[in-house]
Amino acid sequence: MSSDSTDSSESTGTEGTDAQAAGERTAYVIVGGGLAAAKAVEGIRESDPTGSILLVAQEDRLPYERPPLSKGVLKGEDEMDTAFTHDRDWYAEQHVELRLGTAATVLDTAKHELTLDGGDVVGYEKLLLATGSAPRALDVPGADLDGVLYLREMQESEALKARLTDGARVVLIGAGWIGLEVAAAARHHGSSATIIEPQAAPLLGVMGEQVGGYFAELHRGHGVELRLGEGVERIEGDGRVTGVVTKSGDTVPADVVVVGVGITPNTGLAEGAGIETDNGIVTDPGLRTSAEGVWAAGDVANWRSTTLDTNVRVEHWANAQDGGLAAGRSMAGQDVTYDPIPFFFSDQYDIGLEYAGYVPRGTDAQVVLRGEPSSNEFMAFWVVPEGEGVRVLAGMHVNVWDTIDDVQRLVREHTVVDPARLGDPGVPLGEVAASTA
Ligand SMILES: Cc1cc2nc3c(=O)[nH]c(=O)nc-3n(C[C@H](O)[C@H](O)[C@H](O)COP(=O)(O)OP(=O)(O)OC[C@H]3O[C@@H](n4cnc5c(N)ncnc54)[C@H](O)[C@@H]3O)c2cc1C
Structure with missing residues (x-):
């Protein structure tokens, strides 16, 4: 990707769009600088090669993808530039005007106008909100000390990587995806890693205790200390962080806290x-919001899933990619029903995983394992009883590749299966459906 990807000088001036200069509305305004925003351009251009597009992004960078920020880039295996969705030339070829380093501050849906930081007002025909998410702040004393970091943006990944040195003491607050992936990167660099998590297992909300326990063992096996069932009382330091005091009164020494x-x-x-x-922003299956001429996609959208018969908000890469594309198509007039089975992936140490499906909060799902977790090659399914068997709400593989399409099919088709066959690695996954009595 282009090495000048962070140079936004040509696009952050106060001059308006060509359309504005002519006193017209911009055909498409995209607010956001992540994957959903970039993919929306592709979706629009599939059927409208010439309509004016303005992309307004708060970060002073071209739109980029975040997964490498906690994996290849953080480990030093990939260059930061590989995270950009497209290089600057691509946007020029697509006739997209970029306003990087510029936040949209006010949206007036009655006037079809968007006000930008600095006061410019842009008229639009159609507008996409692809504003993504922001990390939740930790509200304890000492959370503002130097060395207490978050990981969402490129510069945060750069700042963190610089501190993951051999022997550095890294404390992760929270055993979610960020905590686990950063722990793996820390160990890669020879830093020590301690995870403090109030719940009984990592990823408890998504995985439950049994599969969450697998991740605890995975990390322990790589030398990570897990303090589960433990909260954070405060962070200590003298300007710079020196330790994290837990609710039970222990002090965990730290050079870096994430x-x-x-x-x-x-x-x-x-x-x-x-x-x-x-x-999130509520949308219909075409990713239209309640305001005429306004769409939403990516992390920020709470879209109507036809298959799942509920609204779903997904904070993952595939939803930003596919949702952004679908929103662009929908904006440009294509007939779109956005109806994917939610999907995500993660990489930690030598395992890769993919998960597909949706388990509504509060569902008393049972777990069916297929294979032995300690082998680091297994699958897990979250199921509920139905008829003579069980229905698969979600499934995941760890290092059992080329299986996720079958998982998605089981979820999409609401298939009722025999749990014994589902859990038997000897029965091809594509054939478990035929097992229903
Ligand atoms: C470190 C990290 C690792 C991840 N790894 C994985 C992974 O392995 N697998 C997976 O499935 N998912 C992963 N994700 C999640 C995935 O990256 C997100 O789901 C995805 O980035 C969402 O894309 P988005 O375009 O909706 O929003 P974002 O990427 O959040 O982008 C939104 C952009 O909009 C900008 N913005 C917000 N408000 C305004 C405004 N008012 N005006 C202008 N601009 C604005 C923001 O500054 C931001 O740049 C990871 C996320 C992070 C942070």
Whole structure:
């Protein structure tokens, strides 16, 4: 990707778009600088090669993908530039005007106008909110000390990587995806890693205790100390962090603390405009919001899933990619029903995993294992009883590749299966459906 990807000088001036100069509305305005924003351009250009597009992004970088920030880039195996979705030339070829380093501050859906930081007002025909999410802040004394870091943006990944040195003492607050992936990167660099997590297992909300326990063992096996069932009382230091004091009174020495306690969708612009929000921006299956001419996609969208018959908000890469593309298509007039089975992936040490499906909060799902977790090659399914068997709500593999399409099919088709065959690695996954009595 282009090495000048962070140079936004040509696009952050105060001059308006060509359309504005002519007193016209911009055909498409995209707010956001992540994967969903970049993919929306592709979706629009599939059927509208010439309509004016303005992309407004708060970060002073071209739109980029975040997964490498906690994996290859953080481990020093990949260059940061590999994270950019497209290089600058691509946007020029697509006739996209970029306003990087510029936040959109007010959306007026009645006037079809967007106000930008600095006061420029842009008229739009159609607008996409792809504003993503922001890390939840840790609200304890000492959370503002030097060395207490978050991981969402490129410069945060750069700052963290610089501190993951051999022998550095790294404390992760939260055993979610960020905490686990950063722990793996820390160990890669020879830093020590301690995870403090109030729940009984990592990833408890998504995986449950049994599969979460697998991740605890995985990390222990790589020398990570896990303090489960333990909260954080305060962070200590004298300007710079020196340790984390737990609720039970222990002090865990730290040179670096990484907070990964979840994210919240960036709904402020939508809320200010009176657009319906409820755990994100509510959309229909075409990713249209409650305001005429406004769409939403990516982490911020709480979209209507036809297959799952509920609204779903997904904080993962595939949803930003596919949702952004679908929103762009929908904006440009294609007939779109966005209806994927939610999907995510992670890489830690020598394991890769993919998960597909959706388990509504509060569901009393049982877990069916296929294979032995300690082998680091297994699958897990989250199921509920139905008829003579069970219905698969979600499934995951660890290092059992080329299986996720079958998992998605089971979820999408609401297939009822025999749990014994589902859990038997000797029965091809594509054939477990035929097992229903
Ligand atoms: C470190 C890290 C690792 C990850 N790893 C994985 C992984 O392994 N697998 C996986 O499935 N998912 C992963 N994810 C999640 C995935 O990256 C997100 O789901 C994805 O980035 C969402 O894309 P998005 O475009 O919706 O939003 P974002 O990527 O959050 O981008 C939104 C952008 O909009 C900008 N913005 C917000 N408000 C405004 C405004 N008012 N005006 C202008 N711009 C604004 C923000 O500054 C931001 O740049 C990871 C996330 C992180 C942070």
